[in-house]
Amino acid sequence: MGHLTANKNDLLARVKRIAGQVAAVERGLERDAGCADILHLVAAVRGAVNGLLDEIVVDHLHEHVARPGLSDAERSTGAEELMTVIRRYVK
Incomplete structure (x- = not known):
């Protein structure tokens, strides 16, 4: 995951925003907010997590599958890792 260090601060900022959004869901539930409000908050969390996952x-695809110079074994490993994540995500 060393290649993520170039974007580390941006990724951490995204995670902190997501944590803030999750905290907003918690606060909404604690104050008995309406279900529509909670649904909007949860949808925002899901969108933010999806954006992080996408990035x-x-x-990963660029670094571990498509990067020139990778061996066939490295490319295969990178693809398998990605397929595992995708399978877990779509369940």
Whole structure:
């Protein structure tokens, strides 16, 4: 995951925003907010997590599958890792 260090601060900022959004869901539930409000908050969390996942998947694809100079074994490993994540995500 060393290649993620170039975007580390951006990724951490995204994670902190997601944590803030999850905290907003918790606060909404604690104050008995309406279900529509909670649904909007949860949808925002899901969108943010999907955006984070998308960014990391694309980076993984570029670095571990499509980068010139990778051996066939490295490319295969990178693809398998990506397929495992995708399978877990779509369940």
